[in-house]
Amino acid sequence: MAKRSAEFGTLYKGSLTGQLSWIAHRVTGVGVLLFLFAHIVDTALVGWGPEAYNKVVGVYHHPIIQILEIGLVGAVIYHALNGIRIMIMDFWPRSVLHHTKLVGATVFLFLASMAPITYIMGRRVLERLF
Amino acid sequence: MAVATRTDGLPTPRESRKRPGSGFELWSWLFMRISGIVLLFLAVGHVLIMHVMEEGVERVDFNFVAERWGSPFWRTWDWMMLTLALLHGINGVRVVVQDYVRSPGGRIAWNSVFVIVGFALFVLGTIIVFTFDPAAFRM
Numbered sequence: 001m002a003k004r005s006a007e008f009g010t011l012y013k014g015s016l017t018g019q020l021s022w023i024a025h026r027v028t029g030v031g032v033l034l035f036l037f038a039h040i041v042d043t044a045l046v047g048w049g050p051e052a053y054n055k056v057v058g059v060y061h062h063p064i065i066q067i068l069e070i071g072l073v074g075a076v077i078y079h080a081l082n083g084i085r086i087m088i089m090d091f092w093p094r095s096v097l098h099h100t101k102l103v104g105a106t107v108f109l110f111l112a113s114m115a116p117i118t119y120i121m122g123r124r125v126l127e128r129l130f
Numbered sequence: 131m132a133v134a135t136r137t138d139g140l141p142t143p144r145e146s147r148k149r150p151g152s153g154f155e156l157w158s159w160l161f162m163r164i165s166g167i168v169l170l171f172l173a174v175g176h177v178l179i180m181h182v183m184e185e186g187v188e189r190v191d192f193n194f195v196a197e198r199w200g201s202p203f204w205r206t207w208d209w210m211m212l213t214l215a216l217l218h219g220i221n222g223v224r225v226v227v228q229d230y231v232r233s234p235g236g237r238i239a240w241n242s243v244f245v246i247v248g249f250a251l252f253v254l255g256t257i258i259v260f261t262f263d264p265a266a267f268r269m
Contacts, residue, residue, distance in 0.1 A: 026226060033219035040212065040251040043195075044258045049267045050192035060187045069181060076177045083166045090149075090163065117182055124186060 017103040025082045028075040035072055066125045073121070074114055081106050081113075158221055165218045172211040196264035205259050212255045220248045 045053045059065060085106045088095050095102060150156040181187055198204050227240045 029219065029222050030226060033215075033223060036215055036219060037247060037251060040255045044254050046192060046195050046199075046262055047258045053192045053195070057187075057190055060190070066187070069187065073177050073181050076173055080170050080174050084170070087163055087166065120182055121186060124188065128188075 015099065017100050021082055021085070021103055021106070025079060025086075028079040028082075031075050032072070032079060061128075063125050063128050066121065066128070070118055070121045073117060074110075077113055077117075078110050081109050162218060162221060165214045169211070169214055169218060172207060173215060176207075176211060192264075192267075195262075199259075199262055199264075209256065209259045212259065213252065216248045216252050220244050 042056050042059075045056050060069065085102050088102065089099070150159055180190065199208075223244050224241055227237055227244075231237045231240055
């Protein structure tokens with residue numbers, strides 16, 4: 001161990017939690033980017049007047065789209081929280097020794113924020129349906 | 131310590147990607163962190179304000195945008211978010227392309243698609259954010 005840290009420093013060598021965080025960061029990042037492309041176009045339609053804009057934005061008021069919207073909000077929040085974890089590990093390298101705990105904290109904060117958000121947004125979907 | 135360099139840029143199997151020491155990749159790495167910190171406020175704030183608070187996206191229509199963009203504060207917020215999110219996202223997807231597309235031509239093709247689409251949307255978004263005038267649509 002001593003030899004290894006002399007050669008590499010405190011180097012993260014991979015783990016299941018790390019691998020899952022990495023793929024989740026990637027999937028949420030690409031997902032949000034693809035939505036961003038669509039969202040710039042729909043927002044730009046305000047420049048074509050109320051009729052065009054309201055018609056297209058009305059799509060976001062559909063209950064199925066609103067369920068997907070909860071996923072979008074979750075993707076942004078996960079990517080943000082996991083990004084903070086990456087920066088902590090980048091700028092404070094010794095924190096990689098507590099890597100599993102950091103992943104645990106990220107997942108905990110994600111679930112703790114998504115619980116009320118899912119309730120608030122989910123209730124709107126149900127109110128629209130029934 | 132001499133290691134054989136593989137064509138995909140990773141020195142040996144199971145070794146982590148080295149933090150870039152200089153040049154474009156260092157600035158790219160730094161940009162991702164700085165834009166990430168700013169987007170923590172801009173994008174997460176945007177999502178909470180527009181999708182969670184009050185009636186969420188159900189209250190969003192032409193009049194809502196007209197009123198909101200009556201304030202230069204929100205126009206600036208939205209334009210900064212547009213710019214940083216596109217740069218952050220396209221730079222991120224460049225790293226993803228590097229991982230999954232092996233041929234140099236394929237990488238150029240995929241990266242070009244994202245850069246061209248991103249630039250076109252940046253121009254479109256910038257024009258709308260700064261030139262939108264709801265008065266033009268009032269009788």
